[in-house]
Amino acid sequence: MEPGPPGCSRPAEPGPRLRRLCGADQEASVALLSRARAEAELQRCVPAVAAVLPAGGSGERMGVPTPKQFCPILDRPLISYTLQALERVCWIKDIVVAVTRENMETMKGIIQRYQHQRISLVEAGVTRHRSIFSGLKALAQDQPDSQLSKPEVVIIHDAVRPFVEEDVLLKVVTAAKEHGAAGAIRPLVSTVICPSADGCLDQSLERARHRASEMPQAFLFDVIYEAYQQCSDYDLEFGTECLHLALKYCHIKAKLVEGSPDLWKVTYKRDLYAAESIIKERISQQICMVMDTKEDEELVGHRLEEMLKNEFSHVKVTSGALGHTGRDLQQIILEQCYNFVCVNVGAYEFEETQKLLDVLKESDLSILYPVVVISDEQKLQDSLRQGATIIATLIKERNSGLVGQLLVA
Ligand SMILES: Nc1ccn([C@@H]2O[C@H](COP(=O)(O)OP(=O)(O)OP(=O)(O)O)[C@@H](O)[C@H]2O)c(=O)n1
Numbered sequence: 074m075e076p077g078p079p080g081c082s083r084p085a086e087p088g089p090r091l092r093r094l095c096g097a098d099q100e101a102s103v104a105l106l107s108r109a110r111a112e113a114e115l116q117r118c119v120p121a122v123a124a125v126l127p128a129g130g131s132g133e134r135m136g137v138p139t140p141k142q143f144c145p146i147l148d149r150p151l152i153s154y155t156l157q158a159l160e161r162v163c164w165i166k167d168i169v170v171a172v173t174r175e176n177m178e179t180m181k182g183i184i185q186r187y188q189h190q191r192i193s194l195v196e197a198g199v200t201r202h203r204s205i206f207s208g209l210k211a212l213a214q215d216q217p218d219s220q221l222s223k224p225e226v227v228i229i230h231d232a233v234r235p236f237v238e239e240d241v242l243l244k245v246v247t248a249a250k251e252h253g254a255a256g257a258i259r260p261l262v263s264t265v266i267c268p269s270a271d272g273c274l275d276q277s278l279e280r281a282r283h284r285a286s287e288m289p290q291a292f293l294f295d296v297i298y299e300a301y302q303q304c305s306d307y308d309l310e311f312g313t314e315c316l317h318l319a320l321k322y323c324h325i326k327a328k329l330v331e332g333s334p335d336l337w338k339v340t341y342k343r344d345l346y347a348a349e350s351i352i353k354e355r356i357s358q359q360i361c362m363v364m365d366t367k368e369d370e371e372l373v374g375h376r377l378e379e380m381l382k383n384e385f386s387h388v389k390v391t392s393g394a395l396g397h398t399g400r401d402l403q404q405i406i407l408e409q410c411y412n413f414v415c416v417n418v419g420a421y422e423f424e425e426t427q428k429l430l431d432v433l434k435e436s437d438l439s440i441l442y443p444v445v446v447i448s449d450e451q452k453l454q455d456s457l458r459q460g461a462t463i464i465a466t467l468i469k470e471r472n473s474g475l476v477g478q479l480l481v482a
C-alpha cells in the first residue's frame with residue numbers, strides 16, 4: 074500500500090486517474106459527493122503543501138523560438154499538462170509559477186483558457202535557481218493581503234516535466250517531512266565520464282553507483298528557503314541541483330526516491346514528439362459516447378461499448394446529455410475526458426448536438442469531439458461495426474482536423 078498523506082493516519086486515497094476508473098460505473102451524484110468528502114478529509118490531515126514551478130527558461134537546446142514550456146502538444150501548451158498534473162492533486166494548496174516578464178501575458182492567457190486553479194505567478198530570474206528563489210520568496214511573505222501562505226512542505230518541479238503522478242509527489246512530500254529534503258532519481262542510461270582539459274578521458278564513474286537526479290523534489294520549506302538565502306551568487310548562477318543546496322547550506326541529506334521513466338525533462342525537439350506520443354497513449358485509453366436518447370443507449374450504446382472494450386480501457390456511455398447538456402457535461406468535464414463521440418441513430422436533428430459541441434469547444438478540455446451518425450437503422454449491426462471502427466480510428470489517430478466533424482457510418 075502507498076504511504077498515507079504526511080501527518081495523516083488514513084491510507085492515501087487513490088489518485089484522480091484511479092478514482093476516475095473506479096468510479097466510472099457509480100451514480101454520478103454519489104461519486105461526486107464521495108469525492109468531495111474524500112478530498113475535504115485529505116485537505117484536513119495533510120500538512121500545508123505548495124509547489125514552485127520554474128518556467129522562466131528560453132529552451133535554447135530545443136532550438137525553436139518559442140520557449141519549450143509554451144510549445145503546443147496536441148494544440149495545448151506543454152506547461153498546461155504539467156499544471157493539470159499538479160492540480161489533480163487536491164492536497165497541493167498553491168502552485169507558484171515563475172515566468173519571465175515578457176511571457177507573463179501568455180501565461181495568464183493559458184491559465185484562463187484552460188481554467189487552471191490555485192496558480193500564482195511570479196517573475197522568473199535569469200537562471201533556474203533564481204526563478205525558484207523568486208517562487209519561494211512569494212510563499213515566504215505570509216502577508217495578510219497575500220493570497221499565499223507559507224507551507225510546511227514545498228514541492229519543486231520543472232514546468233517541462235509534464236508526466237508527474239500523485240504517487241511520486243506523495244512519496245517525496247512524505248520523505249521530505251521526515252528527512253527535510255527528498256528527490257526523485259532514475260538509473261543512468263549512459264555512463265558519466267570526466268574528460269581532462271586536453272579532451273581525453275580522465276575518469277569514468279561506475280554507472281551502477283550513480284543516479285540521475287530528476288524532479289519532483291520536496292523540502293521542508295524552512296530548510297530550502299534558508300539554503301537559498303545563504304547560498305552564493307555562484308550557486309545561483311551555475312548550480313543545477315536544489316538537493317545540493319539543502320546539503321551544503323543546511324546539512325540536510327535528502328532522501329532519494331525511485332521515480333518513473335516518464336519523469337524525464339523535455340529538453341530537445343525530439344522530446345516534444347515523445348511527450349506527444351505519451352499523451353496520445355494516455356488520453357486514447359478513454360472515450361465517452363454520448364447518445365441522444367436512453368433507447369439509443371440501450372440499443373446501440375452498449376453494443377458499441379462491447380465492440381470498443383477490446384481497444385480501450387475505459388469506455389463510458391451516457392445518454393440524454395443532448396437534452397440536459399448542462400448537468401451531464403458538468404459530470405463529464407469533472408472526469409476530464411478528452412474524447413467525446415456523439416452518436417445519433419438515424420436522427421438528423423443536430424441542433425442539440427451542435428449545442429453540446431459548442432459547450433465542449435468552449436470548455437477547452439476536450440481534444441476530440443466528432444459526431445458519428447449511425448445512419449441506416451435497417452442495417453444496424455453493420456453500421457455499428459463500421460461506427461466502432463471509425464470511433465476507434467479517430468481516437469487512436471487523433472487527427473485534429475477531425476475535431477467537431479460529422480461522420481456517417
Ligand atoms: N532562468 C530560468 C531557466 C530555466 N527555468 C526553468 O527551469 C526548468 C528546467 O530548465 P531547463 O530544462 O534547462 O530549461 P531551459 O533553461 O529553458 O532550457 P535550455 O537550458 O535548453 O535553454 C524549465 O522549466 C525552465 O523553464 C527557469 O525557470 N528560469
Ligand SMILES: O=C(CO)[C@H](O)[C@H](O)COP(=O)(O)O
Pocket residue numbers: 201231286287288313314315338
Ligand atoms: O534535474 C534537475 C535537478 O536535479 C534539474 O531539472 C536540472 O538540473 C535542470 O538543469 P538545467 O537547467 O541545466 O537543465
